[in-house]
Amino acid sequence: MAVRPWGVSMKLIIASKCYSSWSLRPWLLMKAFAVPFEEVVIPLRTAGTAQAIAAYSPSGRVPALIDGPTTVWDSLAVIEYLAERRADLSLWPRDSGARAVARSISAEMHSGFQALRQACPMNLAFRFAARDRGEAVAADTARVTAIWRQMRQSYGAKAGPDGGPFLFGGLSAADAMFAPVVTRLDTYSIPVDPVSGAYMDAVLALAPFKEWRAAALTEPAIAGYDDIGETPIEHFRSA
Ligand SMILES: N[C@@H](CCC(=O)N[C@@H](CS)C(=O)NCC(=O)O)C(=O)O
Structure with missing residues (x-):
């Protein structure tokens, strides 16, 4: 065969x-x-x-x-x-301890952060102004950014070949799992600490992410998703 x-x-x-x-x-x-x-x-x-x-x-x-x-x-x-x-x-980190943590935070992301997801649906066509989005969203944001800081400090920011701008240094499945959260915090202008901000910039600067975003902006708008009752401060669709 x-x-x-x-x-x-x-x-x-x-x-x-x-x-x-x-x-x-x-x-x-x-x-x-x-x-x-x-x-x-x-x-x-x-x-x-x-x-x-x-x-x-x-x-x-x-x-x-x-x-x-x-x-x-x-x-x-x-x-x-x-x-x-x-x-x-090696889509997950090579080290088994790091891999276990990467899976833990990915599972936490997969099953959690409902308030942030619900209040801030992914929408790559706009940016919305910063505003108070309630305690539950603030708590989800605090936990997400605490995860990012901790991963950056414990793994990603290490000097040498294992270092890099992502959660575990080089890009891994954990970054893919968190990529939609990165776009949400960016789209809704949610303030974050400098370490999380630098991590978000690294994800948003990935060539494949830019390719995804460019394709997203050529799709027909879907009113039901775009009308969230807020006026965008930036529009990214070309037409
Ligand atoms: N937990 C699932 C969620 C998948 C999901 O909800 N996908 C949405 C699109 S983002 C969907 O298929 N929606 C179908 C529809 O709205 O008709 C996963 O991680 O893949």
């Missing part, structure tokens, strides 16, 4: 890039680590969205990854699958 080369047939099913925070995670990781894939973008909130997603994903949600006969859904499961299939790439 012929052995299928790694990744050749992988297909990543995602939703509108402007708004789909979950889709950004595996897409960014795969691009940053040059894992080849074909993308299928399903626009959100159309008459055909649910049916189009259901054709690929048993949960009715994206992202989903199709790798030959295998379908994986849920962003964290997709990332774990990729880390296993492409063990050669």
